Amino acid sequence: MSPSPEIMFKGCFFIENKQLFDASFVMPAGRWTCLLGPSGVGKSTILRLLLGLKTGGHFKGEISTPDGQSIAGQISYMAQSDLLLPWLSVVENLMIGASLRGDTHDEERAMMLLDRVGLGDHGHKKPAALSGGMRQRAALARTLMEDRPVVLLDEPFSALDAGTRADMQELSAELLTGKTVLLVTHDPAEASRVADQILVMNKSGMVVWPAPELPAIRAVDAPETLLCQSKLLAHLRALAA
Numbered sequence: 001m002s003p004s005p006e007i008m009f010k011g012c013f014f015i016e017n018k019q020l021f022d023a024s025f026v027m028p029a030g031r032w033t034c035l036l037g038p039s040g041v042g043k044s045t046i047l048r049l050l051l052g053l054k055t056g057g058h059f060k061g062e063i064s065t066p067d068g069q070s071i072a073g074q075i076s077y078m079a080q081s082d083l084l085l086p087w088l089s090v091v092e093n094l095m096i097g098a099s100l101r102g103d104t105h106d107e108e109r110a111m112m113l114l115d116r117v118g119l120g121d122h123g124h125k126k127p128a129a130l131s132g133g134m135r136q137r138a139a140l141a142r143t144l145m146e147d148r149p150v151v152l153l154d155e156p157f158s159a160l161d162a163g164t165r166a167d168m169q170e171l172s173a174e175l176l177t178g179k180t181v182l183l184v185t186h187d188p189a190e191a192s193r194v195a196d197q198i199l200v201m202n203k204s205g206m207v208v209w210p211a212p213e214l215p216a217i218r219a220v221d222a223p224e225t226l227l228c229q230s231k232l233l234a235h236l237r238a239l240a241a
Contacts, residue, residue, distance in 0.1 A: 004030045004149040004180040007071060011061010013045060020045065020057065023206045025199055032173070032181045032216060034191035036209075036232070037201030038240050043184045044080070046201075047152045050182070051077055076146035080154045082139035084127040090114065091123035094142045113141040116171055118164070132159045140168060144175050151176055153183045157190065166220060169194055173217040188232035192225045193218050198232070202239050209235070 006029040012022045021042040027033045035043050048055050050063060052072060065071060084093045094110040097103075114123050117137040119130075127135055136159040143151065156172070157165045173194060185191055191198050194216050198209040209232060212224035219225060 004178055005065040005067070005069065005071060005074070007050070007150065007180060008064050008066075009046065009050070009061075011059055011063075013042060013049070013055070013057055013059050015057040021201065021203065021205075023201065025206050025208075027180055027182055028197060029180055030178045031196035032176075032183060032194055033197045033199060034183045034185055034195035035199045035201060036185060036188065036191055036236060038236070039186075041201050041203060043201055044154055047077070047154055047182065047184060050150075050152060051075060071150055074148055075150045075152060076143050076148040077152045078139055078143040078154060078156045080158070082127070082135040084135055084138060084142075086127055089124050089126060090119065090130070090138050093127065093138060094145045096142070097146050110141075110145060113144055114138070116175075117141045117168065133161065133164065136160060137164075137168065140172070144172070149179060151179050151181045153181065155185055156183070158186075165190075170217055188236060189220070189225075189229045192228040192232060193220060198228075200232075200235065200239070 007027040010024040013020045023046065035046065037043055045055050049059055085096065088096065091107065091110050091114060094113065095105045095107065098105050111120065111123055114120050117140060119134060119137055122130060122134065130138065140156055157168050160168060169190065183194065192212060195211050196216055198211045200207050200209050212218055212228045214222060214224050
């Protein structure tokens, strides 16, 4: 597997000749970047552009790495919806990437990841038998299963209760050590806890928000975490006003 790259994003995005955003930022290699901002500002669109997917608009700019290598084929992605295939079992869903590529299935690893997300007894079930939070944890395990150098996460913990969310943040931080991660979230507490870099997006551009000086992942109740969370929340509320 290739080393996790630094990724540079710069450009404007238009829908029907109307500019949605003009953004410029760098995702540091092997670090977590959290992206926040008002709904509809284009956060998920940035993920789709990084993935090379259709967006319903026009992008004028560039996405690059310092060595000029393409990031195509280096990315694993977790969307807002779980996208589990209903006719496959949970463990088969985790191995769908290998199936599509014609690779050998690593069922042992799949079951290990299911156990780590608390679904070790549910691998044989179909997705319809799981709750929304369980499905989201299965989707997270599928993303971790891919073990790519670049990981894009679109609100991956939104359906989880507070305790489980904290557990999954810690698990993700552990298993994605050394990966270049971009996490889209609406939760300033989450960004304050897990981010090495915090970006706040609005219609006029992108700003870097100061992350706590403590190394991630931070204690939920650490004074530095709470201070960052409160200031970031106030800023986001002002943007939405």
